[in-house]
Amino acid sequence: MGEGFPLFPEQASTIAEGVDQLYAFLVAVSVFFSVLIFALIFYFAIRYRRRSDLDMPRPIHGSTALEIFWSAVPFVIVMVMFGWGASLYFKNSRPPEGAMDMHVVGKQWMWKIQHPEGRREINELHVPLGRPVRLIMTSEDVIHSFYVPAFRIKMDVLPGRYTTAWFEATKTGKFHLFCAEYCGNEHSRMGGAIHVMEPHAYDLWLSGVEAGESMAEIGERLFHDLRCDTCHRPDGGGRGPTLDDVFGRSVALSGGETVIADEAYLRESILRPRAKRVAGFQPVMPTFQGQVSEEQVMEIIAYIKSLASEGERRLAR
Amino acid sequence: MIATAPAPTAVEPREHYLNAGYGVKSWLLTTDHKRIALLYLASITLFFVLGGAFAVLVRLELVTPEGDLMRSETYNKMFAMHGLIMVFFFLIPSIPAVLGNFLLPIMIGARDLAFPRLNLASWYVYTLGGLFTLGAATTGGVDTGWTFYTPYSSTYSNGAVIATAIGVFIVGFSSILTGLNFIVTIHKMRAPGLTWFRLPLFVWAHYATSLVIMLGTPVLTAAILLVGIERMFGIGIFDPALGGDPVLFQHLFWFYSHPAVYIMILPSMGVISELIACFSRKRIFGYNLIAFSSLAIAALGFLVWGHHMFVSGQSVYAGIVFSFLSFFVAIPSAIKVFNWIATLYKGSVSYDTPMLYAMGFIGLFTIGGLTGLFLSTLAIDVHVHDTYFVVAHFHYIMVGGAMMGYLGGIHFWWPKISGRLYPEGWGRFSALVIFVGFNLTFFPQFILGYLGMPRRYHVYPEEFQVLNVMSSAGATILGVGYLIPLIYLVWSMRYGPRAEANPWGAKGLEWETASPPPKENFEQTPVVTEEAYNYARESESDVSKLNRAISSV
Numbered sequence: 001m002g003e004g005f006p007l008f009p010e011q012a013s014t015i016a017e018g019v020d021q022l023y024a025f026l027v028a029v030s031v032f033f034s035v036l037i038f039a040l041i042f043y044f045a046i047r048y049r050r051r052s053d054l055d056m057p058r059p060i061h062g063s064t065a066l067e068i069f070w071s072a073v074p075f076v077i078v079m080v081m082f083g084w085g086a087s088l089y090f091k092n093s094r095p096p097e098g099a100m101d102m103h104v105v106g107k108q109w110m111w112k113i114q115h116p117e118g119r120r121e122i123n124e125l126h127v128p129l130g131r132p133v134r135l136i137m138t139s140e141d142v143i144h145s146f147y148v149p150a151f152r153i154k155m156d157v158l159p160g161r162y163t164t165a166w167f168e169a170t171k172t173g174k175f176h177l178f179c180a181e182y183c184g185n186e187h188s189r190m191g192g193a194i195h196v197m198e199p200h201a202y203d204l205w206l207s208g209v210e211a212g213e214s215m216a217e218i219g220e221r222l223f224h225d226l227r228c229d230t231c232h233r234p235d236g237g238g239r240g241p242t243l244d245d246v247f248g249r250s251v252a253l254s255g256g257e258t259v260i261a262d263e264a265y266l267r268e269s270i271l272r273p274r275a276k277r278v279a280g281f282q283p284v285m286p287t288f289q290g291q292v293s294e295e296q297v298m299e300i301i302a303y304i305k306s307l308a309s310e311g312e313r314r315l316a317r
Numbered sequence: 318m319i320a321t322a323p324a325p326t327a328v329e330p331r332e333h334y335l336n337a338g339y340g341v342k343s344w345l346l347t348t349d350h351k352r353i354a355l356l357y358l359a360s361i362t363l364f365f366v367l368g369g370a371f372a373v374l375v376r377l378e379l380v381t382p383e384g385d386l387m388r389s390e391t392y393n394k395m396f397a398m399h400g401l402i403m404v405f406f407f408l409i410p411s412i413p414a415v416l417g418n419f420l421l422p423i424m425i426g427a428r429d430l431a432f433p434r435l436n437l438a439s440w441y442v443y444t445l446g447g448l449f450t451l452g453a454a455t456t457g458g459v460d461t462g463w464t465f466y467t468p469y470s471s472t473y474s475n476g477a478v479i480a481t482a483i484g485v486f487i488v489g490f491s492s493i494l495t496g497l498n499f500i501v502t503i504h505k506m507r508a509p510g511l512t513w514f515r516l517p518l519f520v521w522a523h524y525a526t527s528l529v530i531m532l533g534t535p536v537l538t539a540a541i542l543l544v545g546i547e548r549m550f551g552i553g554i555f556d557p558a559l560g561g562d563p564v565l566f567q568h569l570f571w572f573y574s575h576p577a578v579y580i581m582i583l584p585s586m587g588v589i590s591e592l593i594a595c596f597s598r599k600r601i602f603g604y605n606l607i608a609f610s611s612l613a614i615a616a617l618g619f620l621v622w623g624h625h626m627f628v629s630g631q632s633v634y635a636g637i638v639f640s641f642l643s644f645f646v647a648i649p650s651a652i653k654v655f656n657w658i659a660t661l662y663k664g665s666v667s668y669d670t671p672m673l674y675a676m677g678f679i680g681l682f683t684i685g686g687l688t689g690l691f692l693s694t695l696a697i698d699v700h701v702h703d704t705y706f707v708v709a710h711f712h713y714i715m716v717g718g719a720m721m722g723y724l725g726g727i728h729f730w731w732p733k734i735s736g737r738l739y740p741e742g743w744g745r746f747s748a749l750v751i752f753v754g755f756n757l758t759f760f761p762q763f764i765l766g767y768l769g770m771p772r773r774y775h776v777y778p779e780e781f782q783v784l785n786v787m788s789s790a791g792a793t794i795l796g797v798g799y800l801i802p803l804i805y806l807v808w809s810m811r812y813g814p815r816a817e818a819n820p821w822g823a824k825g826l827e828w829e830t831a832s833p834p835p836k837e838n839f840e841q842t843p844v845v846t847e848e849a850y851n852y853a854r855e856s857e858s859d860v861s862k863l864n865r866a867i868s869s870v
Binding site for chain 1: 384473605627644659680687695703768776777852
């Protein structure tokens with residue numbers, strides 16, 4: 001823990017301390033048992049060393065009481081580890097309400113990140129201090145993994161699917177971003193930095209470039225350019241379902257099931273419209289697989305989300 | 318154990334399995350399990366040296382943070398080939414195919430395995446698989462890691478994935494043949510009086526291992542086949558661009574590859590039980606529990622694969638279930654460790670080379686096992702998954718555990734196998750060198766991992782250099798430690814003093830026959846009248862020990 005020889009990475013997120021406490025508990029348990037076992041081996045090996053080639057010790061067959069003792073004690077200890085680890089994991093897997101969404105696309109060998117306000121970054125992510133940030137991530141090619149040691153977060157980034165992770169930074173500064181899942185030649189260079197800034201500095205940074213369109217605005221433009229609006233009309237009279245206020249709602253499907261209209265469902269419906277068709281509509285929508293990039297899909301989804309002001313809160317429930 | 322066979326000692330030259338024939342044909346067409354064991358010994362040693370060479374290059378590159386020794390492309394092939402060769406062509410066959418093959422029939426008083434020709438076939442299958450992999454290594458190499466994660470392996474990798482996959486596909490069948498052979502042999506060919514609970518724990522461990530091999534390997538074979546189909550014919554199974562699911566591959570792969578860790582460690586645990594009993598001259602403490610814990614580990618091994626996938630996008634609830642089940646593996650492992658230690662209590666402990674390896678095993682396996690708990694703990698695994706913490710953990714199990722057991726076993730049974738004694742002083746020295754080198758190599762990697770250095774990194778941030786240099790320095794010591802036994806064991810085959818039938822004063826049928834054993838293992842079928850490790854029994858071997866004690870004065 002000294003400056004010259006650290007044993008812990010920096011703690012720079014709200015969850016880091018909890019993870020480190022649990023880790024310290026496991027280290028303590030491990031040190032205790034390692035020392036115990038090494039000490040017993042050395043003690044027995046020396047105390048009962050062979051003194052004469054004629055030594056013939058009495059056999060001991062075993063002891064049920066001892067067996068129960070040294071099964072039960074480890075069992076109780078590992079159950080504590082399990083319970084503590086699982087509850088922390090469960091808690092850490094839920095983003096708090098009102099998190100700002102960052103959109104992450106991994107590709108060999110770079111991270112492309114887009115802020116809700118529309119600003120794009122590559123291999124860098126600027127975030128404000130003290131505000132929860134949710135990452136909505138997908139990959140254009142192979143599996144990557146978004147890893148920020150200082151935040152103690154890691155989540156695989158998969159092609160064809162959205163995964164999410166979240167963090168709330170507690171310290172300003174620059175922190176490593178790594179790709180943790182082996183992804184080919186330049187895997188070890190597929191990294192960058194997370195810049196945590198004071199909120200006002202972040203706002204300044206965000207407005208530093210020319211006031212561009214937000215993600216939702218770009219999405220809206222795409223929605224018109226791709227002629228989505230000819231069928232998905234706000235009044236609901238089109239050949240497709242209206243997308244007003246649909247995000248976060250439960251949708252009845254043609255097969256009789258229901259599905260929550262979250263990012264993953266919207267993405268699937270854009271790329272493979274027939275996979276989960278809304279009840280009451282014909283399978284007339286063309287597929288947009290290969291027509292739009294992962295980033296464009298994210299922008300369109302951001303637009304659809306902007307049509308449902310209560311959507312995020314509904315989804316959190 | 319007692320055998321009715323008269324001890325056929327010391328009347329040289331006597332015919333035994335080594336001098337029963339000298340031609341190349343007498344080796345390549347042999348169905349003698351002992352000779353096949355030696356064929357395996359030669360082949361896996363070759364692969365170990367090769368896999369070790371790749372490891373040396375990896376550690377050499379990691380001395381500096383920059384990629385200055387080789388290109389990323391090359392580095393990725395180095396760690397991939399290291400993993401592939403060490404896992405599939407060294408660790409998995411190591412103890413079963415060499416020591417198991419040699420000893421299992423002798424330990425149960427049989428002439429050979431149940432299917433001797435199948436046994437030879439398994440070596441040929443292994444060799445064929447090995448040739449494919451070597452072919453792949455020399456014609457471009459493969460850069461997928463030993464894990465073949467899709468869709469990288471099935472679509473994006475430029476390496477010789479197909480040739481390597483065929484090699485791994487083929488070598489799986491050699492394990493299956495060996496496993497099948499062991500199960501049938503243990504069921505059907507035990508000597509009269511050798512009931513299940515009189516079996517040496519080495520045999521129990523191999524029985525459990527064989528079950529895992531038989532049930533797990535076909536799943537890997539299928540998964541590899543599917544990767545091949547997707548890569549060659551573009552049929553969408555794992556690549557989402559073709560409509561597949563990349564995580565499906567991870568499920569299939571780990572369904573085998575987690576139990577595969579137990580294929581490596583269980584036989585080693587069997588060896589350790591033999592060593593601890595012999596070198597404390599005491600019946601193993603809690604025999605039944607050690608036997609059953611092998612089966613428990615084998616069974617649990619099939620229920621925990623999802624702990625490799627806590628951050629793969631798998632559901633939170635699946636993660637919780639897999640974490641819960643993973644902790645159960647700790648219990649049978651702890652039972653084994655405590656029973657071994659209890660065996661030392663009031664024993665007569667000697668510090669011969671095999672015992673040094675056994676004690677080293679217990680220590681390193683303990684650290685490997687305890688750090689496994691970190692990885693089962695969900696919130697911690699999120700941080701350390703795919704970092705050097707994982708690399709350190711599984712090397713403690715696979716090298717600190719499986720490899721220490723293998724070397725301990727090789728030394729213990731070397732007099733039986735070769736009929737010669739190895740130089741004991743060099744043996745102890747190299748065991749210590751290996752222990753020190755191993756810890757210096759891999760302990761820093763735990764710290765490196767928690768600090769956040771991802772695995773499979775060719776270049777890394779500067780702050781990780783000190784620990785990496787320590788690790789590389791340790792690897793140098795470890796490498797020297799491995800070379801010493803390689804040299805003196807080969808030397809001893811020709812120049813070592815001749816071994817008597819039972820140089821350690823050990824119990825077990827293998828010590829009742831000559832060193833090296835005759836072609837048929839025993840002159841007469843032995844009859845077993847007592848349990849294993851009955852060291853306290855007054856026996857004629859005590860007389861021979863007395864004689865040795867007198868002559869050494």
